[in-house]
Amino acid sequence: MPRPTLRDPAEPAPGGSSRREVAFALGAVLAYLGAALWARQVSIPGPVLLWFPPAGVAIGCLYLRPRLFPALVAAEVLSTAWIMDLAREYGPLGLVINAVVIVGAYHLAGETLRRLSLNPRLRSADDVLVLAFGCMVVGAPIAAISGVLVQTAIDLVQPDHLAQSIALFWVGDVIGCAALTPAIVMAGSAFLDGNPLPLADEEWAHPKYRLSIEYVAPAATALVLMLVGDHPMRFVYLSFVPMVGMAVRHGVAAAALSNAALAAVLTAGANQLVDDPLARSDLQLLMVVLSVTGLLVGAVVSARRDLLEASQEISEIVEATPDLVAT
Numbered sequence: 001m002p003r004p005t006l007r008d009p010a011e012p013a014p015g016g017s018s019r020r021e022v023a024f025a026l027g028a029v030l031a032y033l034g035a036a037l038w039a040r041q042v043s044i045p046g047p048v049l050l051w052f053p054p055a056g057v058a059i060g061c062l063y064l065r066p067r068l069f070p071a072l073v074a075a076e077v078l079s080t081a082w083i084m085d086l087a088r089e090y091g092p093l094g095l096v097i098n099a100v101v102i103v104g105a106y107h108l109a110g111e112t113l114r115r116l117s118l119n120p121r122l123r124s125a126d127d128v129l130v131l132a133f134g135c136m137v138v139g140a141p142i143a144a145i146s147g148v149l150v151q152t153a154i155d156l157v158q159p160d161h162l163a164q165s166i167a168l169f170w171v172g173d174v175i176g177c178a179a180l181t182p183a184i185v186m187a188g189s190a191f192l193d194g195n196p197l198p199l200a201d202e203e204w205a206h207p208k209y210r211l212s213i214e215y216v217a218p219a220a221t222a223l224v225l226m227l228v229g230d231h232p233m234r235f236v237y238l239s240f241v242p243m244v245g246m247a248v249r250h251g252v253a254a255a256a257l258s259n260a261a262l263a264a265v266l267t268a269g270a271n272q273l274v275d276d277p278l279a280r281s282d283l284q285l286l287m288v289v290l291s292v293t294g295l296l297v298g299a300v301v302s303a304r305r306d307l308l309e310a311s312q313e314i315s316e317i318v319e320a321t322p323d324l325v326a327t
Contacts, residue, residue, distance in 0.1 A: 009064050009120050024192055028061040028068050029075045036079035050267055051175035059139050060184025062110035069107050073099045094154050101146035109139025120189035122252045124303040128295050135177035144169035171284055178291035179263030182256035200250035201305050215258050217242040219265040226269040243290055247298035255298030259291050
């Protein structure tokens with residue numbers, strides 16, 4: 001069945017507010033810098049970050065507004081120079097080249113999502129697969145290769161560690177995209193269109209306090225499980241239960257937003273509790289699987305609800321139509 005034609009998310013909505021556009025641009029830059037600060041401060045010690053959340057922020061924002069490219073290049077320069085404290089190692093020219101190639105990769109991912117007609121509401125499994133392709137197959141690999149090549153040119157990475165550094169860079173970007181890009185895309189699209197972001201497919205049917213409790217349940221569960229026993233990562237996989245429960249009960253928006261909170265808790269907990277490289281890789285794999293599983297389940301549930309609502313509307317129209325016209 002052909003997919004419906006969608007309005008280009010990069011175009012302002014009819015009657016869109018210029019103040020919302022400015023607020024979104026400012027929010028994108030601050031979110032990029034804030035994500036970089038989180039990655040720097042809340043990460044396992046070592047030469048490679050546990051994850052790189054600015055990648056998820058940048059792809060989501062550049063998908064919605066590609067003209068933010070220069071602003072995010074400037075944000076990446078600031079991030080590398082001051083947040084990551086690498087201004088002397090890169091030098092002025094290296095900082096600019098590094099920012100252009102990395103943010104350029106994220107811009108290409110955003111363009112890929114637009115060309116493949118991604119629905120920013122992510123209401124189907126097809127949309128999730130398109131998002132995964134743009135982030136994990138286009139944006140993250142290009143950013144990893146180009147970023148590490150720049151690092152090699154300035155002697156931050158040794159040539160014999162090139163392949164390993166690219167792989168670790170890619171994993172960090174993939175986790176950042178899986179955890180944050182879905183929430184950025186949905187929340188940003190709703191904001192730019194002047195619409196509230198629904199917390200659930202049937203938000204009206206659930207008390208606000210109960211929705212709030214369910215939203216924090218996966219993150220709270222993970223936090224408790226990380227504190228159990230001598231091996232903090234042993235039981236964290238059980239956070240699958242509340243994560244999938246959120247997706248089944250409330251759909252894709254709930255899955256995306258609660259997953260972003262879960263990723264923040266997991267990375268913060270790992271910073272305090274995990275110091276083994278193998279355990280770190282286990283956590284990274286867990287975060288990707290949790291993110292993708294929750295998002296896919298939520299998208300399938302939301303798509304089914306949309307189909308049932310459409311079928312019900314057609315039935316109501318037919319029942320309200322005179323028999324002769326219906327025949």
